[in-house]
Amino acid sequence: MSQQMDNSHRKFLQSMMTNGIVDEQRAAMLYQQCCDTYKTKCLPDKLNDFIDTINSKLQPLFMQIRKGWSEEDGQQHYALVNVAETDISRMSSDYADYELVLFRKTIELIVVSETGQASSTDILNSTDTMTTKKLKKSETEHLLNRLVRDKWLTECVVLLSFKKRGEYSLSTRCVIEMEPYIRTMYQEQLKMCHICHNIAFQCQICENPTCCIKIHNPCVARYFKNKSEPRCPACDDFWPHEIPEIHQPLSQSK
Amino acid sequence: MSQRKRVSTSQSSSQNKRPASLSLTATNDDDDSMFTLPSTSQVLKGLENLTEEQVYQKTAEVLQYFLVRDQKKIPIRRADIMKHVVKDYRNIYPEIIKRTARTLDQVFGLKLVEIDTKNHTYILINKLEEPEGMTSSSGPANLKSGLLFVVLGLIFMKGGFVRENLIWNLLKKLHVDIGQKHNDFGDVKKLITEEFVRQRYLEYVKIPHTEPVEHEFCWGQRADVEVSKVKILELMAQLHKDRPESWSQQYKEAHSALSTSSQATSSSQR
Numbered sequence: 001m002s003q004q005m006d007n008s009h010r011k012f013l014q015s016m017m018t019n020g021i022v023d024e025q026r027a028a029m030l031y032q033q034c035c036d037t038y039k040t041k042c043l044p045d046k047l048n049d050f051i052d053t054i055n056s057k058l059q060p061l062f063m064q065i066r067k068g069w070s071e072e073d074g075q076q077h078y079a080l081v082n083v084a085e086t087d088i089s090r091m092s093s094d095y096a097d098y099e100l101v102l103f104r105k106t107i108e109l110i111v112v113s114e115t116g117q118a119s120s121t122d123i124l125n126s127t128d129t130m131t132t133k134k135l136k137k138s139e140t141e142h143l144l145n146r147l148v149r150d151k152w153l154t155e156c157v158v159l160l161s162f163k164k165r166g167e168y169s170l171s172t173r174c175v176i177e178m179e180p181y182i183r184t185m186y187q188e189q190l191k192m193c194h195i196c197h198n199i200a201f202q203c204q205i206c207e208n209p210t211c212c213i214k215i216h217n218p219c220v221a222r223y224f225k226n227k228s229e230p231r232c233p234a235c236d237d238f239w240p241h242e243i244p245e246i247h248q249p250l251s252q253s254k
Numbered sequence: 255m256s257q258r259k260r261v262s263t264s265q266s267s268s269q270n271k272r273p274a275s276l277s278l279t280a281t282n283d284d285d286d287s288m289f290t291l292p293s294t295s296q297v298l299k300g301l302e303n304l305t306e307e308q309v310y311q312k313t314a315e316v317l318q319y320f321l322v323r324d325q326k327k328i329p330i331r332r333a334d335i336m337k338h339v340v341k342d343y344r345n346i347y348p349e350i351i352k353r354t355a356r357t358l359d360q361v362f363g364l365k366l367v368e369i370d371t372k373n374h375t376y377i378l379i380n381k382l383e384e385p386e387g388m389t390s391s392s393g394p395a396n397l398k399s400g401l402l403f404v405v406l407g408l409i410f411m412k413g414g415f416v417r418e419n420l421i422w423n424l425l426k427k428l429h430v431d432i433g434q435k436h437n438d439f440g441d442v443k444k445l446i447t448e449e450f451v452r453q454r455y456l457e458y459v460k461i462p463h464t465e466p467v468e469h470e471f472c473w474g475q476r477a478d479v480e481v482s483k484v485k486i487l488e489l490m491a492q493l494h495k496d497r498p499e500s501w502s503q504q505y506k507e508a509h510s511a512l513s514t515s516s517q518a519t520s521s522s523q524r
Contacts, residue, residue, distance in 0.1 A: 013361070013362055014380070014382065061314045061357065082318065
């Protein structure tokens with residue numbers, strides 16, 4: 001059923017390798033560009049079939065272009081992921097063992113946190129308990145910068161009483177790739193979104209202590225749109241949090 | 255999607271069938287110079303002791319390694335591949351490399367090239383011709399390529415070896431001054447003498463008996479296989495508002511390089 005790969009597929013794959021992750025609009029654009037360049041037919045709704053062809057060849061290599069949903073902007077994204085295992089091996093070509101230990105600790109801090117974020121201070125403190133090589137403050141910061149640059153973590157800079165504090169959350173690409181690992185490791189602690197039933201890291205939580213349901217920010221935006229008095233879908237208590245605007249994708253014309 | 259259970263390679267013991275160890279391989283992991291490639295019959299024998307799945311798995315790991323390393327444009331040393339990935343499978347190394355090269359070609363459109371046969375170093379070059387106007391890389395990478403091409407062009411036009419001062423002076427005329435921090439490139443001298451050299455686009459060699467020490471530039475191994483001399487000549491011609499043919503010697507050199515199989519240009523160029 002899946003056809004052979006031609007240069008348009010290869011070009012698309014190379015772009016995915018360079019970018020790591022792209023949102024839906026950009027993926028469609030890339031698809032168009034690749035087909036135009038190599039003079040293959042580009043059918044508007046056939047992006048997923050196109051990607052399936054690539055995936056059929058990637059499967060024996062334990063790689064996939066996987067579609068996933070971002071809890072930051074509520075958009076669909078496509079990410080090139082390693083599916084070989086539940087552990088984080090693709091990074092092992094890039095990061096030393098002790099660096100991966102720190103990264104796993106960071107994931108843990110983020111998963112168990114209420115905000116879905118871990119501060120650089122907390123991450124730094126967690127290095128104290130590491131049995132492998134201990135990292136200095138500057139080394140930890142350098143590593144965190146690399147993880148952000150390589151799109152495993154997202155940094156949100158928070159101004160707290162005039163002092164800049166770095167807060168780190170899992171990037172969309174990280175979530176898409178690590179989801180199996182995270183589900184296996186942190187089954188008990190995982191937060192789930194009440195609306196879309198996906199894993200939730202950064203989310204709003206119902207303040208009713210007997211309820212405590214979680215909803216992703218973009219899901220909140222969609223669910224409570226145009227509701228003058230937002231109420232929790234589970235317990236009907238008033239929903240006290242700020243209702244964000246629905247994120248508009250950049251290209252609206254298509 | 256089913257998760258394949260992966261055999262851990264981070265531990266030295268493997269859960270799978272241990273490949274038969276052959277006496278030819280070096281006992282010291284780090285000493286790649288002792289490693290002699292197994293012969294075809296030895297490889298076949300080695301393959302007999304492994305399942306197809308094991309070979310697939312190992313090939314996939316080597317491929318991953320290549321892809322990740324190459325993203326950074328660092329040449330990949332055989333010694334590193336052996337030590338970090340191949341490990342116990344070194345007796346079938348030629349088979350793994352063969353399969354890896356084939357997959358890189360068919361699936362990714364990348365060509366595996368050994369640029370240094372003495373130290374056994376590899377790079378991946380892009381077989382897909384990059385057409386005008388379409389770029390998959392982001393802004394900064396493009397600017398760097400532009401600068402690199404200018405430097406390569408200067409070297410090529412000057413016969414292949416250029417003293418560094420000449421390069422700095424010529425760049426200054428193009429408003430790229432190594433004495434000042436550049437808006438886009440930052441420390442230009444560092445970019446050219448360190449980053450481009452590390453990526454094997456350029457070589458930066460000390461000229462003996464110079465005081466203070468002077469260096470000269472020439473094309474690096476990656477540039478030799480990856481960059482088209484024909485394109486460089488065309489770029490230089492554009493800059494001088496002239497035709498490539500005006501530089502007969504360079505023109506001849508560029509086109510003879512094109513016809514040899516070592517050039518990585520696609521057939522659309524012909």
